[in-house]
Amino acid sequence: MHPATHPTASAPDGRTYRTPLLRRRLLRGLVAAVVTLPLVGAAAACGDDAASDGKTTISIFWWGGEARAQLTEQALDLYTQKNPDVVFEKVWQANQGYFDKLATLTAGGNPPDIFQIDDNFLTEYAARNATLDLKPYQESGDLDTSKFPPSLLQYGVVDGKLAGLAAGENTQGLVYNKTLVTENGLPEPTTGMSWEEHIAWAEQVSKKTGVPGTMDASAIDKAFWVWLRQQGKDLYSGNELGFTVADVTRWFELWKDARDRGATPTPDVIHEGNATDITKQLVVTGKAATSWVWVNQMPELKKNTSDELGVIAYPGDPSGQWARASMYWSVFRGSKNADIAVDVINFLANDADAVKLLGTDRGLPSNLDLRRVVSDDTTDEAMKQSIAVETELAKTFGEAPQVPIKGHSKVRAELIKAAENALYGRVTPAEAAAQFVEACTAAIAS
């Protein structure tokens, strides 16, 4: 081919040189491109928070469905309307995997300024100093909590710091299939029925309708918690467990009895119910007549079934229930725009228009004045129902417990594991209880 062409720096004076030179140029260009491309990419990925047009971008991350996303986006747009120099980077996803994602974002040095969190994880984050203490803002008045019920506010305090601002209030709700029950001439369950009465009622439903009367609650931490409080115990007491092996054994035996009497679905269906999210709760999939949820989830449940639903308190003394912060807004401690971020969550909690937009999607509004306005205005039947029930239950609410401690998410996983071990009949309730307490003790110690 080319006879030993010696590429030199001399100007191209003939065709023979063109090809190799061109090739070298090309090569050099390629070297440059290949070497710099990843750098450019990296640089682009490190886009700065302060946009070039003088606007501040606040990133905000939440979990939820389509409906919540729409409402939240509208409320945030409203904030931008009132504060044109603040824009939002809104990211949302389903509940499953949300906290994995949040942790990875944080580890990657790219945490959102504002994020939604619930009591399962609040302490995990607060104890590791990932959340900004909102107390100073509260004291300076930048964060207005004067209209909040005190217990709701208190439920966001971890180690003396205000780790999150309640985005709404909810409480446990037992949702039942009203259509199924009434069509079969069965009595509707009522608040205040004992656990034994509930199970007896469910047994009746199973026999009469063929649909299992109640989802087995043995693996459901919020039901276990209410039950414990009704026994004068609690989930936690300080940094320790608030219950003993004997308590758990009784809880598991209660449900073993329910299963033996045919009040619940089969183990695999119960497992499905434990694993699923709100849209596939057994009460809407028709695999059970009742499900153990939160009162504010009524509208979401109603969307997934054509049957009429009713909602009451969990069985037993309703004073076992409390006004719970359904979820919180927290600000990342490292946020560069912390002041603005706090102003945004203040807006979401206290601005009349924003609160009206958000409705009861995250629970009853925390601001009591606005809660009244929203309750009067709503037209959604399911929402009305949940507001009515929660308002009714508020009369008997017990004192709010302490926020679950660090390790709580593991405790929940262990409860499911132990309860299912018993429900598949692999161990006795007593063995499962011992296994659970041992695992919990390890989980909260580490």
Added chain:
Amino acid sequence: MALTTAPDPTRRGTGSVRPDANRRGTGRIRHGEGLAGYVFLSPWLVGLMGITALPMLLSLYLSFTNYDILTPLSEVEWVGLANYERMFTSDPSWWHSVRVTLSFALIAVPLKLAAALGVALLLNRAWRGVGLFRGLFYLPSLLGGSVALAIVWVNMFNRDGAFNSFLALFGIQGKPWVNDPDWALETLMVLAIWQFGAPMVIFLAGLKQVPTELYEAAAVDGAGKFRQFVNVTLPMLSPVIFFNLVLETINGFQGFTAAFVLSNGTGGPVDSTLMYTLNLYITGFTNLEMGYASAMAWVFLIAIAIITVIFFSTGRFWVHYSDGEDR
């Protein structure tokens, strides 16, 4: 052996890929093209360094710390061997996940290879339309560790899934396979075995390499089909079997996606599908114990390395390479 070929001259010397590159003149240009080679490799090199090697080293460091993801790296505490100690002495769920993973690999890998070899033998014949079948059998492997496939699987092996409807045709009452702690892992094994396409294709290629005269010679000596298989096919195929065995074992140990999807990321029901990698993921990202999870990852890496070394050291007793005795 007689089959040994003379060293190919073009493969010596420059290291260039094309033989005609040798003819292209001076060493300077060759040097330049060597550089060009690295330049073209650079995205991969940068990837290897930045995306694989550095994070691996970092995770080695983290495995000696109490890193919890949320605390900045600069504030992590050095805990020495505590993570490793915890794993071996006081973490029942770690031991459990080791057992689950071992039983998965020990059962699924041999069965998958057997299925791959069996189908490869069938498809090695010159039938009409055999190409179509090769494609069809390979298809599941293309879907690989996909989430969609795992979801389909879960729905197929539910209480009211397709598989139970099929069983019902014969009057058999099926189980809720994926929701039964005694059967969930087995369901995952079946999924893994079903995806035998990749090793099957490699087996097929290996079978094509077996010289037909060996079969003819064996037939002349009076060997039946079975003897031919045992004494000709298997030895001639042993390098390919070895390759597939090593690869599939490593794959088997690393199974994650299907277990994650089937159990909603929990390893349930009752930890029956708590594969090692899933346990590692939960520990790191859900329980936020990334330091401990890093230690788990390193133990895993070392375990796989040891198993691979064992394979290689036993290989010389049963793997037969036809192209040279010095192997």
